[in-house]
Amino acid sequence: MKTKEVTTLTFKLWLYFIVFAVALFVILWFMQVIFLQSYYSSMKKGEVIKLADDIEEAYKSGEYKDLVDTIAYRNSTTIFLIDLTGDLIYTSNQTQNNLNDFNQKLTEIPERHIAIDTTGIVDEILESPNKKISYNLQVEKFKTEVFIYGKLIPNTDACLVMAISIDPVDATTSVLQNQLVYITIIALFISSIISFFFSKRISGPISKMTDNAKKLAQGNYDVVFEKAGYQEIDDLAETLNYMTSELARTDKIKKELIANVSHDLKTPLTMIKAYSEMIRDLSGDNKQKREEHLKVIIDETDRLTRLVNDMMDLSKIESGVTQIQKEIFLFTEVLEKMIQNFRAIYENNHCKILLDVPDELYVLADKTKIEQVLFNLINNAISHSEIENKEIIVKVTANYKRVKVQIIDNGVGIPKEELQHIWDRYYKASKSFKRSSTGSGLGLSIVKNILTRHGFNFGVQSTVGKGSCFWFEMDRASKRDIKLKEEKEKKKE
Numbered sequence: 001m002k003t004k005e006v007t008t009l010t011f012k013l014w015l016y017f018i019v020f021a022v023a024l025f026v027i028l029w030f031m032q033v034i035f036l037q038s039y040y041s042s043m044k045k046g047e048v049i050k051l052a053d054d055i056e057e058a059y060k061s062g063e064y065k066d067l068v069d070t071i072a073y074r075n076s077t078t079i080f081l082i083d084l085t086g087d088l089i090y091t092s093n094q095t096q097n098n099l100n101d102f103n104q105k106l107t108e109i110p111e112r113h114i115a116i117d118t119t120g121i122v123d124e125i126l127e128s129p130n131k132k133i134s135y136n137l138q139v140e141k142f143k144t145e146v147f148i149y150g151k152l153i154p155n156t157d158a159c160l161v162m163a164i165s166i167d168p169v170d171a172t173t174s175v176l177q178n179q180l181v182y183i184t185i186i187a188l189f190i191s192s193i194i195s196f197f198f199s200k201r202i203s204g205p206i207s208k209m210t211d212n213a214k215k216l217a218q219g220n221y222d223v224v225f226e227k228a229g230y231q232e233i234d235d236l237a238e239t240l241n242y243m244t245s246e247l248a249r250t251d252k253i254k255k256e257l258i259a260n261v262s263h264d265l266k267t268p269l270t271m272i273k274a275y276s277e278m279i280r281d282l283s284g285d286n287k288q289k290r291e292e293h294l295k296v297i298i299d300e301t302d303r304l305t306r307l308v309n310d311m312m313d314l315s316k317i318e319s320g321v322t323q324i325q326k327e328i329f330l331f332t333e334v335l336e337k338m339i340q341n342f343r344a345i346y347e348n349n350h351c352k353i354l355l356d357v358p359d360e361l362y363v364l365a366d367k368t369k370i371e372q373v374l375f376n377l378i379n380n381a382i383s384h385s386e387i388e389n390k391e392i393i394v395k396v397t398a399n400y401k402r403v404k405v406q407i408i409d410n411g412v413g414i415p416k417e418e419l420q421h422i423w424d425r426y427y428k429a430s431k432s433f434k435r436s437s438t439g440s441g442l443g444l445s446i447v448k449n450i451l452t453r454h455g456f457n458f459g460v461q462s463t464v465g466k467g468s469c470f471w472f473e474m475d476r477a478s479k480r481d482i483k484l485k486e487e488k489e490k491k492k493e
Contacts, residue, residue, distance in 0.1 A: 013202060017195030018188070025184050041145075044166050045134070048149050051075065052160055056153050059160070068092055080161040084126070086119030089158055125150045125159050136166075205233050209240065216240075221248035265307070268300035275300075307442075324366045324453050328477045328485045331363045331370075331403065332396075338374050339394060342382070350388050353378075357396040362477035363403050369450045370474070374405075376443035377470050381409035384468070398476055406471045413464040422460065423448040447472075 051071050058064035059081065072079050072092030081089040125133050131152035136145050150161040205228035212223040221244055225237040275293045283289035339355050346353070363370075381392045393408040414422060423444050451458045451472050458472035477485075 011199075013199030014192075014195050017199065018192060021188055021191040021195070025180075025187065028180070041147075041166050044164060045147055045149075047075065048077065048147060048162050048164055049134075051077070052149060052151060052162055055079070055160055056151075059153055059158065060156065065090060075164065077162055077164045082122055082159050082161060084122060084157050084159070086122050121150060121161060122159050125152055202228075202230070204228075205230075205237075209233075209237065213240070216244060216247070219251075221245075221251065265304065268304050271300045272297050324369065324450075326364050326366055326454075328362055328364055328481055329367045331361045331474070332357050332359060334367065334371060335374065335394065335396070335405075338371065338378070342378055346382060346390075351382060351385070351390040351392070353392045353394065355394050357394070358398060361396065361398055361403055362482050363474045364477045364481065365454055365456075365474050366450075369454070373447050373450050373472065376447050377407045377472075380443055381407050381411070381468075381470070384411040385409045401476055403474045403476045404471060405474070406469055408467065408469045410467040413466055414460070414462040414468055415464055416462075419460055419462060 055064060055068060055071065058067045064081075068079050068081070068090060069092055071077060077092070079092045081091070083089055121133075125131060131154075133148070133150045135148055137148060138145055145166045147164050147166055148161070149163075150159060152159050205226065209225050212225055215223045223244060225240040225244070227234040227237045275296045279290055279293050283293055335357060336355065339353055343353055378392065378394065382390060385392065389410075391410050393406075395406040395408065397404050397406075448458070454474075456473050456475075458470075460468060460470050462468035
């Protein structure tokens with residue numbers, strides 16, 4: 001047999017079943033053949049002792065003769081009730097010959113020195129510590145063993161003696177041996193077939209999973225890992241199916257990212273080249289045209305710079321290179337400065353930015369990263385608002401633990417089924433990707449990663465045709481933390 005076949009799960013499960021079956025039959029052989037005689041002897045002795053207790057109770061009540069005869073007949077037992085002087089009170093068939101036969105049997109055992117009369121047995125019972133005797137007598141003539149049990153019946157002047165023949169079970173053992181040979185062969189054959197079937201039944205699904213896993217490694221994401229009816233294998237199948245779907249999704253995002261980044265890089269590069277050639281060939285001596293063409297080149301260069309910077313930021317955040325450094329800072333001051341910058345850029349573009357914020361709100365977060373979140377969300381709101389009469393509302397509310405920021409626009413809105421995907425990189429590329437004039441398409445993905453690493457809640461509500469509301473929460477700094485911060489700043493001064 002090949003080494004690979006020996007190490008397979010099917011073979012090992014089959015082997016374990018066979019070893020278990022063999023061990024079971026070895027135990028059966030020992031119990032039925034080797035220990036059968038001792039077990040049978042112990043059982044018979046236990047029965048005699050129990051029957052003696054029943055006779056004792058009956059003798060005390062006076063109704064014992066029928067019970068003695070019944071027990072003697074059913075169990076092939078000789079029973080004697082003897083008084084303390086050695087005289088017979090009652091035997092199982094009330095003949096003196098039985099008593100003489102019993103004494104005769106005792107005298108045939110050379111290793112036991114018991115008197116011929118019953119007085120010797122009574123004396124031996126009375127001299128024993130617990131007023132009981134029990135021993136085995138080997139009767140060589142009949143090749144048998146007789147178990148003798150005697151006891152003094154408490155609170156009476158009588159002794160009970162019982163003798164039962166414990167026949168050898170050699171004939172029975174021989175029959176069992178012959179039967180066990182056939183039973184063992186048949187049982188091992190059947191267990192071998194059953195164990196092979198079960199081992200194949202258990203290992204089959206795992207083999208299929210292995211084959212599908214190899215296909216998955218080759219990039220085939222259409223494979224399905226089937227369940228087998230076993231909890232552990234079913235859990236593994238569910239995990240592998242989930243992994244397959246995630247890998248397929250990741251692969252799709254990767255392809256879309258490459259396609260969209262290529263698109264974003266190709267367009268500005270093409271325009272830069274085209275306008276550079278126009279300056280060289282056409283507008284080099286025309287200052288006005290040259291300035292217009294240079295402005296286009298500068299704008300496209302800025303677009304490339306933003307794209308590259310956003311890609312670098314997202315990569316650093318996702319890889320963990322950029323760490324979140326939380327600090328206490330005045331959030332209202334940061335927000336007001338950012339709104340002023342946006343107003344300065346868009347004041348002539350029919351864009352109105354309204355701010356609703358309480359005074360002096362301190363938060364505990366990474367100041368630089370929160371500024372990046374605000375910039376991306378406000379810029380996203382402006383980009384997706386109405387072409388004319390844009391109105392962006394930045395609303396801030398707070399309680400004693402949280403600060404909630406809402407950025408509301410009057411844009412076209414987002415369909416409900418797409419809300420869970422808008423945080424993905426270039427999600428719209430799969431439908432109707434349009435190159436933004438201000439963004440890179442990675443802004444919301446950056447927002448998601450920053451807020452997730454902070455442990456802050458965030459989300460979006462949107463109504464198609466009316467606009468969207470992006471929101472996030474931050475930890476509000478306590479008065480005690482603010483006081484400690486101010487004390488540290490005073491010490492530095």
